[in-house]
Amino acid sequence: MSYKVAIRSFKTLTYVGSYKKLRDRPVPYYCAALLGAGIVTYNQYKQNKYRAEAKEIMQLRNYMAEPITPISQLEKTQDDMKAQMEMLIMRIQAEFCRALEKEEDEAWNDEKTEDEYDYENDIFLPSPEAKFKVDRWTRKEGGGGITCVLQDGRVFEKAGVNISVVSGKLPPAAVQQMKSRGKNFENKELPFFAAGVSAVIHPRNPMVPTIHFNYRYFEVEDKNEVHWWFGGGTDLTPYYLNEEDAIHFHMTLKHACDAHDASYYEKFKKWCDDYFHIPHRGERRGVGGIFFDDVDQPNQQSAFEFVTSCAEAVIPSYLPIVQKHKDDAYGYYERQWQLLRRGRYVEFNLIYDRGTKFGLHTPEARYESILMSLPLNAKWEYMHEPKPNSPEAKLMQVLKVPRDWLLIQKSKSSTT
Template structure:
């Protein structure tokens, strides 16, 4: 365990070093995120019976935030099943992200861990911080659910080009979803989601695909931050296919478009869905690399800005921008819609992405050439941060 902590600490420090080297930020006090990644969610493992099961299992789950949704014996017996691989990946990523975020909070501020089960099949683990000094609301949620697709979900999938047979369609879905709403307006909000989906047709054939992405929503534009964030995602994509970043960056700009406002939710990142090539294993490896890029892409930005000064006007602008965030999630977001359509849905977890506080002000418009205006210009006209050229999905 000590070796794993050292490795994670080195990786975190390396990401901070890269940020300093590339953009040479002055006056920035970045502190190591790895030294404090000593778990705080271990209370979930207090039960003696569960510890005994873990000791017998071939799969190491000791650092997870709670017990896996699928029975540990079943996971151990099916290590090569993609459903097993995806569940273990999202459990691992949930714990690593939670511990990295806790390291940026005051001592004693930890995630509330809520493991829940779904009567129709499966369940999830919702981890939330509320009213922290650094994070006003931070949620990291995993879900592993199964059952039969509801008609509304089938209709939505067919609208995206999926060819689904008639009749009851068994499905399996596993994913991790997180939205981090910081307290300081100078720290951007980040969202990431990575998921795997299977649908079994009446003839026994199985359709599978992956989806997900990571995107940044700043309240005040820092161009160095934006370039660093996109560079980290590009490096993750380039390990698998150099066409991925420009394609998925353009897809992200298109997807997170608040159409009735004529602006994007943030400065983008990457987004993809229905990804089922070149192979299941290679696509899974790509998704894993993207998920592992979340901490190094975001934590240095938190460390850089969480103690920046701000006043009343900056806070009000932050609340207005959060209102736009809410509008997108409730009107357009595909994952939110699927969750709300699914029987037995747990609405507290689905709506975890909404901020603790937000604001809507009638006909608000920032002053021309102000810092707020500068952000709005980028939201209306997405920028090619790394000069990779325009791409279409």
């Protein structure tokens, strides 16, 4: 397993444009690259080892809060998929939040120290504690969640990373939504269990894209039979197009998919392009990624391992892009364009997103957590059109006609 991870990590590096620069540099740079791959390998090895030995439950101090399900119950049911999924999303939430907080810490460490300020000419701004506010909540009908939100950071204007572990009976609107996707339930009242992690990160710098990911597990009881399935995905929403970043992002997700089924990436990439579509605008929300729903093959454990790989691919797919662009220069014009694109993000989430609709229709819905995906600031202008041949217009071309970032169709054509 660790050997495959190392090879996959190195292959990802070869597809990133920055690697082209690396090839022409001295040997120490290669050593640094291999060391990075080794660290990734070791970290994933540790994570797999913890899962195999059910040590996720013992890592409470590393989570953002105490699990929703009592620890004693999780220990007794650690082989049950509901417990496995809760432990996975607890870990993914904590790892992602810590990674984002680290970016904030490093950003403020790069600022002047207190002794370096000229108080006559500088406005002294003390380094704030850009940490996630952790809000653990419960619902009467069953379960609860942990909402983690970071606001007004130097790198991230708003970052929300939520988990929810809920149970109860599906409301009619939710049942109807599932039937529209081909779920043939017979009972009118359906007991259900749902566990998932969902995150939306809105950066401050317009040169850094927004990312969204969501991975979830559902169980529904119908006539003494339990129906289960997984869903989720990761997608990228840039404000300015950087093709190198898009290729890196898609390649990282493809490697996660290929470890389980070579057909997954292409199929789920198209699903993502089709799903994150704003029909009334005739454009996609971003440059895509992967998206899937109703995954119940080949078996429950294999499906869970696939979702785990996808969730673990979020940090390596996104953090290098953040680190690359968080200090890029921008001005008023770029900021206004960023706010306009965020308005499109809001339109999709409130009008078309199934997850938002499901949350709003769930009894005792916690609207504050559901709407955490919305940006801190957004803007709408009447009939706005970017200038021809501008960087903004370049982005719009990709949003209107999704691109095959990894040239898979071209490769297929050449082989046939």
